[in-house]
Amino acid sequence: MGRNDIDTKKDSRHENNCENCHGEMYDFRELDDIIMQAKVIKGNLIIILQEAQRIYGYLPREVINRISEKTGHTTAEIYGVATFYAQFRLKPIGKHLIMLCQGTACHVSGAQQIEKAIKEELEIEDGETTEDMLFTLNNVACLGCCSLAPVMMIKTGEEEETHGKLTPEKTVEIIKELRLLEEQGTENEREAV
C-alpha cells in the first residue's frame, strides 16, 4: 500500500501562494470558473466534482472545502456525494492507473488470475497505490471490449491504453516494461542535470 500523485495534479498547483490559491499550493482558478458555469446546471455538484477530479486527479480536502465555500453545499453534503459514487476518489492515485475489467466476459476468461498476478507484482490490493507512486489498481466493470477478454486499460495522464487477451505473464511483462521506462526516464533526467 502506498501513496501516489499524478501529473495533472502537479500541473494544477503553484509553487508560490497567490490570491487565487487556498491553503498551501492548490491553484483554484480553473475550478472556480467551472463552479461559476455549473451553478446554473441542475445536478451541478456531480459535474463540479467530476471536473475537480479531472483537474487534480482526485478530490483533496482543500478542493472539497473550496467547492463548499463557492457553492454553499456543506462539506458533509459534498463528501456524501463523493463517497456515494464509485467514480470519485478521495485519495491520490498512481501515475499509471490500471483498470482491470471484472465484467462477465473477462471474469470467465481469467480476470481473477490477472488480478492475482498484478497484486503479487505490485504488492498492492484493489484500490491501492504502490509506494513508489507509480501504479494504482482499480477493478472496474465492463470496459466495452469483451472480445479481447480478459482486458485491462492503463491510464497515464490523459492517455489510455487497452491491453487485451491477457495472461498473467503478459500482464506482468507490461507492468515491468512501464517500470523500466520510468526508471530510464529518471536516469535521463539525472544525466540532464
Ligand code: FES
Ligand atoms: S467484460 Fe471485460 S471488457 Fe467487457
